[in-house]
Amino acid sequence: MIRLSGVGKTYADGTVAVQAVDLEVAAGELLCLVGPSGCGKSTTLKMINRLIEPTTGRIEIDGRDVTGEDPVKLRRGIGYVIQQVGLFPHQKILTNVMTVPLLSGGSRAAARARALELLELVGLDPATYADRYPHQLSGGQRQRVGVARALAADPPVLLMDEPFGAVDPVVRVRLQDEFRRLQRDLGKTVVLVTHDIDEAVRMGDRVAVFAAGGRLAQHATPAELLAR
Numbered sequence: 001m002i003r004l005s006g007v008g009k010t011y012a013d014g015t016v017a018v019q020a021v022d023l024e025v026a027a028g029e030l031l032c033l034v035g036p037s038g039c040g041k042s043t044t045l046k047m048i049n050r051l052i053e054p055t056t057g058r059i060e061i062d063g064r065d066v067t068g069e070d071p072v073k074l075r076r077g078i079g080y081v082i083q084q085v086g087l088f089p090h091q092k093i094l095t096n097v098m099t100v101p102l103l104s105g106g107s108r109a110a111a112r113a114r115a116l117e118l119l120e121l122v123g124l125d126p127a128t129y130a131d132r133y134p135h136q137l138s139g140g141q142r143q144r145v146g147v148a149r150a151l152a153a154d155p156p157v158l159l160m161d162e163p164f165g166a167v168d169p170v171v172r173v174r175l176q177d178e179f180r181r182l183q184r185d186l187g188k189t190v191v192l193v194t195h196d197i198d199e200a201v202r203m204g205d206r207v208a209v210f211a212a213g214g215r216l217a218q219h220a221t222p223a224e225l226l227a228r
């Protein structure tokens with residue numbers, strides 16, 4: 001589904017962020033990119049949806065080189081969730097989730113119905129939360145809205161950068177498990193960046209361990225990693 005071959009990124013100032021990374025993610029699989037801060041995880045993630053252009057190598061989604069794709073069209077098939085989800089502060093929660101399907105030309109009624117369904121799916125009772133504003137939600141609840149919004153466009157691929165990083169530890173474990181169940185049920189292909197090895201082992205079908213200098217140190221299943 002997603003394949004990185006010899007991918008590297010050197011920023012304009014000469015910083016070598018990622019070097020010679022080979023990775024594969026199968027359809028429906030959740031891959032965690034884990035490693036210390038500054039080892040190139042976010043850069044790798046952003047290269048997949050071309051927020052950053054690789055310096056070397058090739059990235060393919062379903063056999064198609066992403067550099068040959070129109071970036072706007074490419075991103076329609078890729079949801080992106082970051083730690084500080086940028087919800088629209090002056091829009092109600094329901095509207096925040098409806099916006100993407102509306103922009104892609106769906107009917108208002110269909111977008112609304114889907115948004116209500118997604119709020120339910122991520123564990124936010126629409127009767128309570130649909131008409132609230134983002135500042136009236138806890139950090140964990142805002143992350144759920146971010147996930148619902150990313151799912152609203154029904155992208156086959158989700159890229160997540162520290163999606164649960166801003167959430168307190170107890171809520172985080174619950175969100176991890178709930179998201180994992182949702183991801184399996186919906187059959188989404190996910191690449192998730194975390195600096196937390198426990199999160200990576202808990203959530204990943206596979207784990208790619210990055211090391212200093214943006215090199216891939218290991219690429220294994222959680223069971224294989226724990227056995228080493």
Ligand code: ADP
Pocket residue numbers: 011012013015016017035036037038039040041042043044
């Ligand atoms: P991680 O996500 O693992 O914390 P990043 O991919 O954000 O790592 O960063 C990898 C390296 O690239 C770091 O040394 C970081 O300082 C550097 N870096 C990130 N963005 C830029 C940029 N826009 N310009 C120059 N260097 C950058």
Ligand code: ADP
Pocket residue numbers: 135136137138139140141168171
């Ligand atoms: P969490 O444990 O997820 O961080 P919080 O302690 O922040 O939760 O919030 C607890 C409850 O209070 C949540 O149901 C949240 O929706 C509600 N809440 C938080 N901030 C506000 C607010 N400004 N207005 C109304 N309700 C709020």
